[in-house]
Amino acid sequence: MDESARKLKLMVYSAIMAALMAVGASIALPIGPVPIVLQNLFVLLAGLLLGGRWGFISVCVYLIAGAFGLPVFAGNTGGLAKFFGPTGGYLIGFAAAAFVVGTISELGKQRLVFDLAAMVVGTIIIYACGVTWLKLVLDVSITKALAMGMYPFLLGDCLKIAVAIPIVRMLRSMITLDFRTSNAIG
């Protein structure tokens, strides 16, 4: 595959991951008491499938689209001001998480234990950013912020990490990722 074709493929795959994140924000699977939304699973998968650099770029594309007012965030919403709203911290956390997850996975040569550790770290980053911002914006105690923005979703996140492993194993064999080392953007 020549350089321009590889660059084009990278661009399209990153756009697809960004679109999947937007779709993941609209889809809720009714498993257990709290419906599972797929958005943050897709953010972690972006890092695992595309690597740190391109996972980060795909999340940035998603965030920039939302910042320009396109309704790609949860509940068909968008706008630069969403970053200053209660859920703004989670959005910033997504970008950092995708980069860290992809980087850890790449450094660990995609071994199972590294993928697992990467997703745990990624989830911690998302909640660290999200809950801190939620506390500041809603002006509530950290206990209340954790009760609103983390505890109800922890079980779902454990499930997501558990199911992400077979998903990633299967998808890596399906998707041609011979572009991981490419530096072609910008």
Added chain:
Amino acid sequence: MAGVSVVGYIPGTSILHRLDPRTKQFLVMFLGIVCFLANQWYFTIVTICILIFSPKSVWPFRLIGELKFFLLFLCVLFLVRGFGLDAHYIPYTDAERLQQAFLFCWQLLLVVLLGVMLVYTTSTKDIRAGLVWWLKPIPFINEQVLATMIGLLIRLIPLILFQALEISDGMKARNIENRRYPFYRFVRFTIQLFRRAFVTGDDLVDAMQARCYTEKRTMPLLTFAALDVLAALLGIGIALISLVGS
């Protein structure tokens, strides 16, 4: 899954349709940020402007249907901010607290409505052209590539949502709901969704290469007319008066 809906472009001839995409993007960003600094008079004026200038076909059922999850989220936010718990965990509230909660939710709703109106009244190619113009001055970013990726994102969302619905229906037809472990449904659904999305991506890459895709593309001609000047001045004026007043 049954309630999934897509906010998309609706062709029309309303005033918002006739505005330059850059004007609309500016107003969405500017008025959205000012929402966090202004008072209820600003919210009232912006709400009236949205009601007057937005396409009539979306009010109220389509809009409520497409924003129903966000509206539910707003109800939860209103309860959290409007009510507190005393030492015995009994809810309490007062008029000021309820008013603050209401204004906060109204503020968020306006920000979202501004973005939704942009998408209802602007085609993907115009959004892309506007983005290229805005991103051009930012260093270290290839605005053409980024705008193309955002253009692809807009076009791919309805397609992937449709594929998700098809996969969900196909899985139901095969009695997936009777499986003992819900994980199985979750894993199969996600694998199929990604597989189909990336197959679509490969087809898209082939199609773009066949059409000699390059980053240097012909952009639609954008014209900043008198109506745009008027709209931008109106937006800035409303914001300034509200900020000075508050």
